Amino acid sequence: MRSKVVWRNLILGVVLVLMVQAGVFAQETISISFNNGPREGDVVAETLIGNRIKRFNVVYPHIKVNPDPWQYDPQSFVVKMAGGTATDHAPLQ
Numbered sequence: 001m002r003s004k005v006v007w008r009n010l011i012l013g014v015v016l017v018l019m020v021q022a023g024v025f026a027q028e029t030i031s032i033s034f035n036n037g038p039r040e041g042d043v044v045a046e047t048l049i050g051n052r053i054k055r056f057n058v059v060y061p062h063i064k065v066n067p068d069p070w071q072y073d074p075q076s077f078v079v080k081m082a083g084g085t086a087t088d089h090a091p092l093q
Helices: 002-022 043-059 074-083
Strands: 030-034 063-067
Touching: 043 063
Parallel strands: 030 063
Antiparallel strands: none
16 A cells, blocks of 8 residues: 555656646746727826736736727727737727
8 A cells, every 4th residue: 555655656746847847837928918008198097007017917927918008999800800919808898
């Protein structure tokens, strides 16, 4: 019985070492974007969004948040999707 536990722990240890070497636990930087971000020159909105992003990055430092000032409209959304430039999050209201 004891030898089974030793072998199980040895196998688990080898698997964990291989996973670490393969980068399974590495946190790559992820970038997300959202629309309806602050428009250029809107200092109040830029400050509010900037503060929210800073608080978010305290918890999730590996996620880069990119606000986009683009305002949703159906026609330009289709064009952005076709061109691969749409934001990752576009709330529909």
